[in-house]
Amino acid sequence: RKEVEQDPGPFNVPEGATVAFNCTYSNSASQSFFWYRQDCRKEPKLLMSVYSSGNEDGRFTAQLNRASQYISLLIRDSKLSDSATYLCVVNGGSGGYNKLIFGAGTRLAVHP
Amino acid sequence: GAGVSQSPSNKVTEKGKDVELRCDPISGHTALYWYRQSLGQGLEFLIYFQGNSAPDKSGLPSDRFSAERTGGSVSTLTIQRTQQEDSAVYLCASTQGSGNTIYFGEGSWLTVV
Numbered sequence: 001r002k003e004v005e006q007d008p009g010p011f012n013v014p015e016g017a018t019v020a021f022n023c024t025y026s027n028s029a030s031q032s033f034f035w036y037r038q039d040c041r042k043e044p045k046l047l048m049s050v051y052s053s054g055n056e057d058g059r060f061t062a063q064l065n066r067a068s069q070y071i072s073l074l075i076r077d078s079k080l081s082d083s084a085t086y087l088c089v090v091n092g093g094s095g096g097y098n099k100l101i102f103g104a105g106t107r108l109a110v111h112p
Numbered sequence: 113g114a115g116v117s118q119s120p121s122n123k124v125t126e127k128g129k130d131v132e133l134r135c136d137p138i139s140g141h142t143a144l145y146w147y148r149q150s151l152g153q154g155l156e157f158l159i160y161f162q163g164n165s166a167p168d169k170s171g172l173p174s175d176r177f178s179a180e181r182t183g184g185s186v187s188t189l190t191i192q193r194t195q196q197e198d199s200a201v202y203l204c205a206s207t208q209g210s211g212n213t214i215y216f217g218e219g220s221w222l223t224v225v
Contacts, residue, residue, distance in 0.1 A: 034213070043203055043216035044155070087155070099168055100145065100214060104154030 001026055004090050006103035013110055017078045021106045023071045023088030030092035033064055035073050038085045038105065047073075047086070078110045114138070116217035118204050124223045125194055133189040133220045137206030144187050145207075145214065146179055150200040158202075161187065162209075194224045 006023045013019050025033075033050035048055065050062040050071050061074040071088055088103040117136040125131050137144050146158040157171035161181040172178070176194075181187040191198055201219040 043218050045216070046213050049213070099157060099160055099170075101157060102147070102155040 002103075003027065003101045004088055004103040006086075006088050006106045008104060008106060010107040010109050013078055013108070015078055015080060015110055015112055017110075018074065018076045019078060019108060020075075021073045021086055021088075021108075023073075023090075023103055023106075025069050025071070025088075025090040025101075027090070027092040028066075028069060030090045032091040032100075033062075033071050034089040035060075035062055035071075036087040036089055036102075038087055040084075044087055044102075075108075078108075080110050080112065083108055083110045116204055116206050116215055118202075118217035118220050120220055121218065122221045122223075124225060127196060127224055128193055130190065130192045131194055131222065133191075133202050133204075133222070135187045135189070135204030135206075135217060137185065137187070137204070138215060141206035141208055141215075142184070143207045143209055143214075144181060145205045146187070146189050147203045147205065148200045149203060149219075155203065158189070191222075194222075196224045198222060199224045 003026050011019055035047040036044040037047045038044040048057050048062050050064045052064055054063040059076045063072045085105040085107045087105045089100055091100050116138055119134045142163045144161045147155040148158055149155050159179045160168040176192045179189045201221045203216050203219045205214040205216045207214040
């Protein structure tokens with residue numbers, strides 16, 4: 001089993017749609033969780049951290065379910081500019097607490 | 113500089129040659145990561161440096177790969193006797209510490225021909 005698993009997609013949605021991504025992780029001791037965004041041929045950039053209580057940043061909502069070891073990202077009112085690959089990131093991995101493990105990413109394509 | 117700086121940005125090398133990739137992290141960041149990303153694939157962890165602690169080398173794919181971090185700042189990733197499967201973008205990232213946001217450089221795009 002991969003340490004961090006994501007549905008690769010692609011998710012093809014029209015503008016204005018709501019879309020949700022899930023990510024599961026294997027290490028129950030993991031403490032830090034993030035969503036990163038990566039545009040084609042660019043480096044990943046932080047979208048948002050994921051807190052135990054859940055957090056929201058504008059159209060984006062992230063949630064953490066420790067019992068089931070999954071993280072979700074909800075994007076409301078999708079924009080064309082949201083088209084990118086969304087990477088789930090978890091610390092802890094099999095190599096130790098400080099190792100950050102990236103999922104393979106979920107590709108989102110928003111069309112007019 | 114303000115961000116993570118990597119060089120070279122692009123490198124084309126012949127199979128069997130050695131290459132060195134450099135990363136200059138954000139000033140004050142104690143932790144530094146190297147990742148590799150092949151075309152259309154996810155990020156593959158290579159190595160992690162934290163302060164003066166022994167690096168976590170668990171992701172290095174073979175003994176042709178090595179990395180060092182001198183003076184707790186600049187890091188060099190060396191690939192010896194490059195193979196075509198080494199072609200990828202090599203991403204460096206730094207952070208202030210565990211649990212903090214990591215910031216990536218723009219990557220070094222390596223092509224082995």
